Amino acid sequence: xxxxxxxxxxxxxxxxxxxxxxxxxxxxxxxxxxxxxxxxxxxxxxxxxxxxxxxxxxxxxxxxxxxxxxxxxxxxxxxxxxxxxxxxxxxxxxxxxxxxxxxxxxxxxxxxxxxxxxxxxxxxxxxxxxxxxxxxxxxxxxxxxxxxxxxxxxxxx
DNA sequence: GCCAACGTTGGC
DNA sequence: GCCAACGTTGGC
Numbered sequence: 001x002x003x004x005x006x007x008x009x010x011x012x013x014x015x016x017x018x019x020x021x022x023x024x025x026x027x028x029x030x031x032x033x034x035x036x037x038x039x040x041x042x043x044x045x046x047x048x049x050x051x052x053x054x055x056x057x058x059x060x061x062x063x064x065x066x067x068x069x070x071x072x073x074x075x076x077x078x079x080x081x082x083x084x085x086x087x088x089x090x091x092x093x094x095x096x097x098x099x100x101x102x103x104x105x106x107x108x109x110x111x112x113x114x115x116x117x118x119x120x121x122x123x124x125x126x127x128x129x130x131x132x133x134x135x136x137x138x139x140x141x142x143x144x145x146x147x148x149x150x151x152x153x154x155x156x157x
Numbered sequence: 158g159c160c161a162a163c164g165t166t167g168g169c
Numbered sequence: 170g171c172c173a174a175c176g177t178t179g180g181c
Contacts, residue, residue: 007179031164053179112180130162131178 001157002041003137004048005126006064006100010055015062015105018050023067023101027075028083030095034134039070039096041136047156048100049137049145051126052109059109060145063156068099103156106149120144 006026008014018024029035046066052059072093075083088094115121121144125135137145146153 009179033164056181058180130180131164133178 002043002046003139003142004037004042004046004066005051005060005124005135005137006048007051007053007126007133010052012054014052015050015064015102018064018100019102019105021102023099025073025099026097027073029073029097029133030083030085031133033132035096037134037136038098042066042070042098044068045157047103047142049142053133058112060106060115060149061109062105063103063146063151064100065103065156066098067101070096070098073097104151106151108149110145110148114148115145118144118148 013024026038029038044066048064048066049060050062050064052061073083073095075081076085076088076093076095077090078084079086083095085094115124116127121141124137124141125132129135143153
């Protein structure tokens with residue numbers, strides 16, 4: 001079991017959208033490092049801190065879960081889609097994704113500056129890897145975030 | 158709205 | 170294979 005942090009723009013696709021949808025393909029990732037993590041490392045059941053970016057303040061809103069094995073992102077082959085990639089070969093798809101499922105919404109969001117100022121969370125990869133939309137989280141970091149949120153992290157597994 | 162960080166593209 | 174130009178992310 002591994003832990004992740006995944007960013008989504010608040011006004012594009014937020015945790016309420018995921019709650020309404022239940023399960024959703026995490027499409028549109030066009031960064032090789034993020035793709036590789038979904039393709040090579042994510043396993044169904046892995047837990048995800050759901051992070052809202054492009055808002056004031058940026059924050060973690062709750063928890064989601066990896067809900068599928070990796071498979072090709074269908075939007076790369078759809079010429080009408082924003083994420084269409086004409087260079088991707090259907091016989092060797094370039095972009096791979098996983099589905100994610102809603103787990104829970106924190107009673108209070110945890111703002112970025114709270115994470116940044118917490119002695120146990122200063123080493124989070126999100127602070128070191130600017131612009132990377134998927135980053136690994138340690139079990140200790142995940143449990144600390146849940147502790148700050150007042151959530152029992154053992155109830156997710 | 159600005160702009161730093163940084164990944165990608167393409168000319169050479 | 171270098172690197173300048175360019176585009177995007179995303180905090181501030």
